[in-house]
Amino acid sequence: MQITRQADYAVRAVLYLAQNKNGSRTSTSTIAKEQGIPPSFLAKIVSQLSITGLLHTLRGAHGGVTLARDPKDITLLQVVEAIDGPMQLNECVGDHGDCMFDIDCPLRSVWCHAQEELVARLGKTDFAQLLTTSNN
Numbered sequence: 001m002q003i004t005r006q007a008d009y010a011v012r013a014v015l016y017l018a019q020n021k022n023g024s025r026t027s028t029s030t031i032a033k034e035q036g037i038p039p040s041f042l043a044k045i046v047s048q049l050s051i052t053g054l055l056h057t058l059r060g061a062h063g064g065v066t067l068a069r070d071p072k073d074i075t076l077l078q079v080v081e082a083i084d085g086p087m088q089l090n091e092c093v094g095d096h097g098d099c100m101f102d103i104d105c106p107l108r109s110v111w112c113h114a115q116e117e118l119v120a121r122l123g124k125t126d127f128a129q130l131l132t133t134s135n136n
Contacts, residue, residue: 007083009037010045014054014079018071018127025064045083052082071127077119087122089115 012035017026028046032039046065049055056068067074081087090111092099099105 003080004084006041006045007080009035009041010049010079010083011076013037013042013045013065014049014067014074015127015130017055017065017067018074018131020066023066025058025062025066027064031065049079049082052078054078054082067127071131072129074127075123076125076127076130077122080122087115087119089118 013031016031016035020026028042029039031037032042037045046055046057050057050068053068054074056066058064077087088094092101092105092108093112093115099108101108
């Protein structure tokens, strides 16, 4: 399983904004340049993150992007799912598992357990923690 490039860029953009200690606005062009993200791609990402309430955006000469919440209140899971939708390792782990083997499949419980662990791990990893990790 691999997250999309768009989700990876979103995580890097949020982490970059989390590093702004005073919460100052940053232009998307600065984020794109500093993080090596194509500007037009970043614009779509910022729009999606803004719609989900993770970022605030302000247009104009003094505009830019800021986090909508404190870094400790934004998790990796929230950012990834804002871009890619709900995590799903395999078709069979969803609410309406779509598998011809259904509950008789010996793999389904493995996939379900792995997904639960991944979702839990991403859900308890916030951007404040990531900042402390990167500063050590």
